[in-house]
Amino acid sequence: MSDFNLLDPFASVRVPVGSWVESSLTFLVQNFRDVFRSIRWPVDQVLSGIQSGLLSVPPTIFIILAALIGWQVGGRRIGAMCAITLTMIGLVGVWNDAMVTLALVLTSLFFCAAIGIPLGILCAASNRTEAILRPVLDAMQTLPAFVYLVPVVMLFGIGNVPGVMVTIIFSIAPLVRLTNLGIRQVPADKIEAARAFGCTPRQMLLRVQMPLAAPTIMAGVNQTLMLSLSMVVIASMISVGGLGLMVLQGIGRLDMGLASVGGIGLVLLAIFLDRLTQAMGERTNKAAPGTRWFQSGPLGLIFRAKISKPVPAATPQSQTE
Amino acid sequence: MNSADDILSVQHIYKIFGAQPELAMDMLNAGADKSEIFQKTGQAVGVFDANFSVRRGEIFVIMGLSGSGKSTMVRLFNRLIEPTSGSIQINGKEITGLPDKALLDVRRKDMSMVFQSFALMPHMSVLVNAAFGLEIAGMSEKERNARAMEALQQVGLAGYEHCYPHELSGGMQQRVGLARALASDPAILLMDEAFSALDPLIRSEMQGELIRLQAEQNRTIIFISHDIEEAIRIGHRIAIMEGGKVVQIGTPKDLLCNPANDYVRAFFKGFDTSKVLKAGDVAQLDPSEAFTPSPTAPSVRSDTPLQDIFHIVASAGRPVAVLDSQGLFQGTISPAQLLQTMSRH
Missing domain, CATH: 3.10.580.10 (CBS-domain)
Structure with a gap:
């Protein structure tokens, strides 16, 4: 370039990132489309399994089951909260859409956990892995979703499965980060004690590090769920069904009613998932004094009813023995 | 005392912390001292040419102020810290340079450790904590629970096996730590300032308990302490460390009557010699x-x-x-x- 100006070099010198990305994407699409298509398969299986499962359960049964699970992991208050939020979802008339969205979110959680927790463990084990992975996670979390919506469509097509993939990309980062953090925060004296008693690295991970990191990992699961819920609205642009689609259609038609109903459904679903996972995290935190997990809540009722028949004066001591 | 009675013998052990231990070793051989090496190379000398042996069935106390290398020393025995050079033998078996698998065996069978901070697992009950070493070694649940119960009885914690560590007082938590170490019936019990975090009354009670257990089982105990009263009360022999060096080893009376230098003498300042x-x-x-x-x-x-x-x-x-x-x-x-x-x- 003849008119190169030292004070304003960017007028003539420019790195053509855009066209590089475009040409490499074209190359990928032309040569590796089948590879990417085959990645769809496991996601598709899990998603359709969860979705048909959720949709085949009658709402009343689902609400009762959810309330019982909530009661078991977090006490009566959480149980009541689960029942109320789910009933309200049904009452505003978005039950089926909510179940589709729940299936999407749970599928993405499944893959996030399957990929994210091992990655977090690797990060905790090696500083180099962490240094390499950290900018990648930053990019995945902060890159506007619209940017990778297009390549995902070009490689995977449209529909629920690519939608789950976009959601995984967006929401996996906190799980990796918090798994890493949780394991790194295990007190050094516990690690040293475990080493002194002859733990192999595997025993260390399974018996000491993971249990002690469990509350932090549960916080990561909670964050991942919340992020996936916010992502399913954006993913509805590539033809993902559920509550997100209701919101998108409502906005497109300027139908505030429809958009609001979809939005309220998402908020209720978010409250339900958030309280439930938080309760799970707190439960591992407390390490329930004296009693095992099955000795409280609805299971505890059954447990005590069974025990108290043969042993009339059952003390907590003899129950655990 | 012949060498067959030595359960642990340490010869010319050095530990240098830093990226270039060879450099520091050369300087040490040339006669440089700890602070000079640290200033010139940034390498910290943890343990400097330690030579001693521990006899079967004695309580051997390693004493020193903080930073004297006593905690480093005890971790060299089970290689939680790798020695830079030298030789450590347990029952005539060389510990340095053991492959990973054999080292795990040594940690599971020959040596157990009790920690200043207790280091109990908060997610395990007292019984599971006490059986931890046996579980790691792969013992069946029934057998390890029986042995853990026995160890808990020895330390006076029968009846607490279903509690969790956070429900117990500091003294009781350390009893669990002791039971965990005793459960695997180790040849040597390593105790790293085990009673330092306890209040004086409980500490004295635990010292009495340790003396009783040692007399009953005739177990070899290596005890790290910074407290001269404690060292003299429980120790058959005491090694005094200063700046990574072992300056004197002897019975309490030896140290009192013939201190090797002012550092040793200073330990007894204010101590009731009677x-x-x-x-x-x-x-x-x-x-x-x-x-x-x-x-x-x-x-x-x-x-x-x-x-x-x-x-x-x-x-x-x-x-x-x-x-x-x-x-x-x-x-x-x-x-x-x-x-x-x-x-x-």
Whole structure:
């Protein structure tokens, strides 16, 4: 370039990132489309399994089951909260859409956990892995979703499965980060004690590090769920069904009613998932004094009813023995 | 004492912390000291040419101020910290350079450790904590629970097996730590300032407990401490460390009567020497005075600590006779002798 100006070099010198990305994407699409298509398969299986499962359960049964699970992991208050939020979802008339969205979110959680927790463990084990992975996670979390919506469509097509993939990309980062953090925060004296008693690295991970990191990992699961819920609205642009689609259609038609109903459904679903996972995290935190997990809540009722028949004066001591 | 009675022997052990231990080793061999090496190379000398051995069935106390390398030393024994050079042998078996698998075996069978911070697993009950070492070693649940229960009984925690560590007091938590270490029936028990985090009353109770357990089981115990009272109460022999070097090893009395340097002497400043010295150490034979046993004249046994004979010597009108365990005459102690001995230390 003849008119190169030292004070304003960017007028003539420019790195053509855009066209590089475009040409490499074209190359990928032309040569590796089948590879990417085959990645769809496991996601598709899990998603359709969860979705048909959720949709085949009658709402009343689902609400009762959810309330019982909530009661078991977090006490009566959480149980009541689960029942109320789910009933309200049904009452505003978005039950089926909510179940589709729940299936999407749970599928993405499944893959996030399957990929994210091992990655977090690797990060905790090696500083180099962490240094390499950290900018990648930053990019995945902060890159506007619209940017990778297009390549995902070009490689995977449209529909629920690519939608789950976009959601995984967006929401996996906190799980990796918090798994890493949780394991790194295990007190050094516990690690040293475990080493002194002859733990192999595997025993260390399974018996000491993971249990002690469990509350932090549960916080990561909670964050991942919340992020996936916010992502399913954006993913509805590539033809993902559920509550997100209701919101998108409502906005497109300027139908505030429809958009609001979809939005309220998402908020209720978010409250339900958030309280439930938080309760799970707190439960591992407390390490329930004296009693095992099955000795409280609805299971505890059954447990005590069974025990108290043969042993009339059952003390907590003899129950655990 | 022949070498067959040594359960652990340490020869020319060095530990240097830093990226270039060779550099520091060369300087050490050339006669440089710890602070000079740190200033020139940034390498910290943890342990400097340690040589000693621990006898089977004794309580061996390693004492020193913080930073003297005593905690590093104990971690070299089970290689939680890798020694830079030198040799450590347990029962004649070389520990340095053992492959990972054999090292795990040593940690599971030969040595257990009790920690200053207790280091119990908060997500496990007392019973599971006590059985932790056995579980790691792959013992079946029934067998390890039985052995853990036995260990808990030994430390007086029967009935607490279903509690969780956070429900117990500090002293009880350390009892769990002790039970965890005893459950695997190790040849050597390593105790890293095990009682330092406990309050004085509980600490003294635990020291008594440890002395009792050691006498019952005749177990070899290596105990790290910074407290001279504790070291003298429980230790058969004491090694004193200063700046990574072992400056003196001996019985409490050796250290008190013949301190190697001012550092060792300083440890005993303010320490009540009448707890260590015995009547037999002070008794003198006076050739001018023949011993005539009489039932009215007071006498003391030669193994009585000085602190228990003050009132006897003070109230007797004449020097008090000292007899050994067979009743043989050892000499006499006069009030003047006693005062001279006390003022010397």
